[in-house]
Amino acid sequence: MCGIVGYVGYRRILPVLLDGLKRLEYRGYDSAGVTWPEEGGLMRVRAKGKLSVLEDTLEDYRSTKSKVGLGHTRWATHGEPTEENAHPHTDCTGELVVVHNGIIENYYSLREQLKKEGHRFMSETDTEVLAHLIEKYLDDDLEAAVRQALKDVTGAYALGVLWARRPDMLIAARKQSPLVLGISENETFMASDIPAILPYTREVIFLDDGEMAILTEQGISICSLENGQEIEKAPQQISWDAAMAEKSGYKHFMLKEIYEQPQAILNTFRGSIIPDTGEIELPEIGIETQTIQRLKRIVLLACGTSWHAGLIGKYWIEKWAGIPVEVDLASEFRYRDLLMDEDVLTIPISQSGETADTLAGLRIAKNLGSPIVSICNVLGSTITRESDGTVYTHAGPEIGVASTKAFTSQLTALYILALFLAQKRKSVSMQDAATYLKALMKVPGIIEEHLSKWHEHSRKLADEFYTKADFLYLGRHLQFPVALEGALKLKEISYIHAEGYAAGEMKHGPIALIDKDMPVVALVPGDHVYEKMISNVEEVKSRRGIVVALGRQEDEGLKRISNVMIGVPEADPMINPFLYTVPLQLIAYEIALARGCDVDQPRNLAKSVTVE
Numbered sequence: 001m002c003g004i005v006g007y008v009g010y011r012r013i014l015p016v017l018l019d020g021l022k023r024l025e026y027r028g029y030d031s032a033g034v035t036w037p038e039e040g041g042l043m044r045v046r047a048k049g050k051l052s053v054l055e056d057t058l059e060d061y062r063s064t065k066s067k068v069g070l071g072h073t074r075w076a077t078h079g080e081p082t083e084e085n086a087h088p089h090t091d092c093t094g095e096l097v098v099v100h101n102g103i104i105e106n107y108y109s110l111r112e113q114l115k116k117e118g119h120r121f122m123s124e125t126d127t128e129v130l131a132h133l134i135e136k137y138l139d140d141d142l143e144a145a146v147r148q149a150l151k152d153v154t155g156a157y158a159l160g161v162l163w164a165r166r167p168d169m170l171i172a173a174r175k176q177s178p179l180v181l182g183i184s185e186n187e188t189f190m191a192s193d194i195p196a197i198l199p200y201t202r203e204v205i206f207l208d209d210g211e212m213a214i215l216t217e218q219g220i221s222i223c224s225l226e227n228g229q230e231i232e233k234a235p236q237q238i239s240w241d242a243a244m245a246e247k248s249g250y251k252h253f254m255l256k257e258i259y260e261q262p263q264a265i266l267n268t269f270r271g272s273i274i275p276d277t278g279e280i281e282l283p284e285i286g287i288e289t290q291t292i293q294r295l296k297r298i299v300l301l302a303c304g305t306s307w308h309a310g311l312i313g314k315y316w317i318e319k320w321a322g323i324p325v326e327v328d329l330a331s332e333f334r335y336r337d338l339l340m341d342e343d344v345l346t347i348p349i350s351q352s353g354e355t356a357d358t359l360a361g362l363r364i365a366k367n368l369g370s371p372i373v374s375i376c377n378v379l380g381s382t383i384t385r386e387s388d389g390t391v392y393t394h395a396g397p398e399i400g401v402a403s404t405k406a407f408t409s410q411l412t413a414l415y416i417l418a419l420f421l422a423q424k425r426k427s428v429s430m431q432d433a434a435t436y437l438k439a440l441m442k443v444p445g446i447i448e449e450h451l452s453k454w455h456e457h458s459r460k461l462a463d464e465f466y467t468k469a470d471f472l473y474l475g476r477h478l479q480f481p482v483a484l485e486g487a488l489k490l491k492e493i494s495y496i497h498a499e500g501y502a503a504g505e506m507k508h509g510p511i512a513l514i515d516k517d518m519p520v521v522a523l524v525p526g527d528h529v530y531e532k533m534i535s536n537v538e539e540v541k542s543r544r545g546i547v548v549a550l551g552r553q554e555d556e557g558l559k560r561i562s563n564v565m566i567g568v569p570e571a572d573p574m575i576n577p578f579l580y581t582v583p584l585q586l587i588a589y590e591i592a593l594a595r596g597c598d599v600d601q602p603r604n605l606a607k608s609v610t611v612e
């Protein structure tokens with residue numbers, strides 16, 4: 001997704017804009033640009049490709065003393081990634097510029113109408129329409145012109161506006177695309193995401209849909225796009241510091257985030273559980289006990305890795321809370337004829353809190369009367385602000401596009417939520433809840449203790465298998481979603497074709513794939529389906545398949561029938577998903593590294609999919 005950075009204050013503008021855009025690179029982009037007021041007009045410099053190209057182009061402008069400006073990294077949606085299509089875009093006069101993240105759905109009809117009115121377009125983008133639309137309504141009141149222009153627009157936008165005649169201010173507006181505002185002494189900021197402003201301030205305001213903000217050196221005022229009425233919004237303090245959003249010495253953000261998982265899991269459950277008594281407190285859950293007690297069904301709603309977390313959460317919630325659980329891909333859910341009402345709890349799961357399909361599903365469920373409790377990693381993100389309540393994960397900023405610590409933190413949130421629901425429905429004794437909580441509390445230590453050994457095994461495995469064209473991941477019960485997640489990790493960062501499958505499905509098709517060239521990763525903990533998994537591994541072996549097994553280090557039988565085996569300590573079966581996921585993350589990481597892939601910013605992928 002695109003990245004927006006805006007600044008008004010006392011610092012020289014170019015270093016602030018470029019540093020901010022660099023901190024948003026993980027969002028994925030293919031061109032970039034900056035703009036600032038200069039000698040009564042506006043400067044605009046854009047470039048195709050990475051920020052380093054833009055920086056080279058800016059060499060001649062380093063002396064500018066401007067203290068106001070906008071920057072943008074573009075992930076192409078309408079129009080090829082070219083300099084002409086890069087933001088910022090201007091109106092006919094060149095005195096007004098906009099940067100935008102989102103999609104203007106009615107841009108074509110608006111552009112044709114504006115052309116009839118004499119406007120000349122220089123790009124293929126939907127964004128440029130916004131600049132000319134504001135120009136159309138602009139006399140001397142920029143705020144009014146922006147509000148009027150956006151009334152004509154359907155679609156999603158996070159918008160930054162700068163006008164040469166008001167060089168001391170910026171306008172921000174949002175609908176369905178995230179925009180965060182930063183406040184510090186004699187300076188204000190706007191950005192698509194928190195890391196861009198973290199080095200300067202942790203005091204932030206999240207714009208909501210339908211809101212507009214005016215940023216000046218003195219501060220920020222917010223009003224309704226609908227009627228211009230002022231809106232009071234208290235700033236929030238972000239607990240992350242800039243260092244957390246940096247790599248802290250790791251080669252990649254993804255590796256740092258894999259190693260941060262013990263802390264992320266601990267931070268997610270700490271403060272919510274009292275292991276001795278088995279009590280769980282979720283103060284922001286936002287629904288009453290009687291609502292929980294009358295629930296007939298739960299829908300877990302998500303995309304990608306978050307959907308895999310939901311598939312695991314299903315087992316815990318059904319086992320402990322005794323409520324039927326559906327796990328839905330949000331992109332399918334939102335287009336189905338849904339049977340929902342106030343007795344169905346919807347739980348959107350989203351690291352970013354901005355995923356378009358998940359947000360759309362939330363809104364449909366809410367309109368049907370379903371209470372909404374989201375699981376999310378970003379304070380104040382759109383999904384959390386449209387939910388009745390939230391169980392926050394506390395993974396800290398996840399910069400790598402491939403989700404790792406956010407996933408195991410989502411598992412943590414689902415685990416404690418399942419026990420919380422069980423307690424409210426009295427379907428689990430406090431003693432049993434205490435036992436399960438104690439098992440959860442062991443997870444950070446077990447992962448911490450085994451990370452470097454698993455990493456060493458993964459390096460060796462990568463050396464042997466990084467040239468393979470196909471992988472198959474097999475698991476049963478709680479390990480089936482883990483197999484799906486392991487396959488997704490590999491495919492999204494190494495570009496190897498990898499499939500996750502329920503091991504019991506082998507005879508129904510996948511067994512035809514087995515040959516000497518395809519590694520089969522089998523997840524074989526000592527649980528109630530262990531014997532079944534051993535049979536699956538033997539089926540693979542007997543067809544000269546390559547078996548990469550994850551299982552108990554003392555499992556000599558498994559070791560004997562495997563080509564490679566990674567040991568995972570024996571633990572309560574309910575926490576195995578945490579333990580079996582981490583080696584699979586490291587295997588994907590090391591294979592991607594061996595293949596020279598861009599681990600943190602894999603091709604074609606974005607960290608937050610805020611458009612369909």
Ligand code: AGP
Pocket residue numbers: 303304305306349350351352353354355358401402403404492606607608609
């Ligand atoms: C996972 O590694 C991917 N980055 C992707 O599948 C991601 O999980 C999905 O886009 C959902 O994102 P969200 O959790 O922010 O909603």
